[in-house]
Amino acid sequence: MASSLTLNGITKRHGAQTTLKGVSLDIRPGEFLTLVGPSGCGKSTLLRIIAGLMAQDEGSMAIDGQLIDALAPKARDIAMVFQSYALYPHMSVAKNISLPLEAQRLSLAGRMFGRLWPFSAATRREIAAEVDRVAAQVELGSLLSRLPAALSGGQRQRVAVARAMIRAPRIFLMDEPLSNLDARLRVQMREEISHLHRKLGATFVYVTHDQTEAMTMSSRVALMMGGEIVQCDTPAALYSNPQDLRVAQFIGSPGVNVIASDDLALWGPLGVRLAEAQITPMQFALRPEALRPGTGALTTRARIERREDLGHGQLLFCRQIDGNARLTLRSTAAELAQIDLSGGIIDISADPAQLMMFNAQGKRQLLKGLAPGAAVQRSAHV
Numbered sequence: 001m002a003s004s005l006t007l008n009g010i011t012k013r014h015g016a017q018t019t020l021k022g023v024s025l026d027i028r029p030g031e032f033l034t035l036v037g038p039s040g041c042g043k044s045t046l047l048r049i050i051a052g053l054m055a056q057d058e059g060s061m062a063i064d065g066q067l068i069d070a071l072a073p074k075a076r077d078i079a080m081v082f083q084s085y086a087l088y089p090h091m092s093v094a095k096n097i098s099l100p101l102e103a104q105r106l107s108l109a110g111r112m113f114g115r116l117w118p119f120s121a122a123t124r125r126e127i128a129a130e131v132d133r134v135a136a137q138v139e140l141g142s143l144l145s146r147l148p149a150a151l152s153g154g155q156r157q158r159v160a161v162a163r164a165m166i167r168a169p170r171i172f173l174m175d176e177p178l179s180n181l182d183a184r185l186r187v188q189m190r191e192e193i194s195h196l197h198r199k200l201g202a203t204f205v206y207v208t209h210d211q212t213e214a215m216t217m218s219s220r221v222a223l224m225m226g227g228e229i230v231q232c233d234t235p236a237a238l239y240s241n242p243q244d245l246r247v248a249q250f251i252g253s254p255g256v257n258v259i260a261s262d263d264l265a266l267w268g269p270l271g272v273r274l275a276e277a278q279i280t281p282m283q284f285a286l287r288p289e290a291l292r293p294g295t296g297a298l299t300t301r302a303r304i305e306r307r308e309d310l311g312h313g314q315l316l317f318c319r320q321i322d323g324n325a326r327l328t329l330r331s332t333a334a335e336l337a338q339i340d341l342s343g344g345i346i347d348i349s350a351d352p353a354q355l356m357m358f359n360a361q362g363k364r365q366l367l368k369g370l371a372p373g374a375a376v377q378r379s380a381h382v
């Protein structure tokens, strides 16, 4: 049975700096929850506190409703896979995988004298059977006698995962386990870890600064910034319904287009109405796919500063001519064939229903001034 993990007001200080500012999170049984955010936002610190490798200054944590704060790391029944994998280079794959079970089940003498210690033979056989079972699950069965140096990065990563799996922990913690791999292997391992999660049905808490990893693997993503969780939601909701401008800007590649009120007022009569309908100046945001070459309800003229070929279309990096907005749009080959790009100047139109609005503090606001049926329904009120 998978376990839940509840974090309640976790605070951590390092000298004068508050690294975690009262983080609360309910992680559901069997969930793949990813902590994502820029370097230094406190992801690894939070993971270490969950594992028991570091103590929080305030707050509490519970697994299946039972507090774990006072438990030593081993007693928490949590396994952690580190970025470095932390494999012992002089030990075989089988030995690396079996270590946690040996520590748990063998006496000190059994561990020291190995096979020479006759009283542990039955336990050793049990452990060897467990190693075979787990190694088969992560397809390492044929590599058990190798040393880590004779493995690829992906295989080493699987050894680290197998070592975590062998204790059948209640929760898996993974700290950037793919960051040492090349781009191709990272994609492959993303799929393998997702597959493993589905197969084990266990609760995974995964840390990465790579939003693509977070978006492709997770049930939910908690976006952290400056020691706080800014938003925790499904990948689709984080992308299409960000509640904070920092979330809109962190998620999505190429990034979201941000347009100031004054610049939106240059997008034709609807732009003027939308900008003026708000009491204070706002920031508007549009995903690249919400923009099209050509005219529409909201239109502005822009100079193309750079183009990137995507094969099936292009990314156009533009600058608004009258205003200051930088605009990136994704355009298909068919669309591009219809328009004259020779002068380097195009009309860009935006879908009003996809317009998002944020106040000066970056908090999502309900858009006023659009006809019913458009963005009013789409944008969630905070």
Ligand SMILES: Nc1ncnc2c1ncn2[C@@H]1O[C@H](COP(=O)(O)OP(=O)(O)OP(=O)(O)O)[C@@H](O)[C@H]1O
Residues within 6 Å of the ligand: 014, 019, 037, 038, 039, 040, 041, 042, 043, 044, 045, 046, 209
């Ligand atoms: N032992 C420590 N002593 C002092 N400061 C620390 C300590 N551990 C972490 N910090 C600080 O806490 C902040 C968060 O660090 P943490 O490693 O959790 O960030 P992160 O989000 O995991 O970043 P990265 O993606 O770069 O690993 C950083 O500013 C870091 O310098």
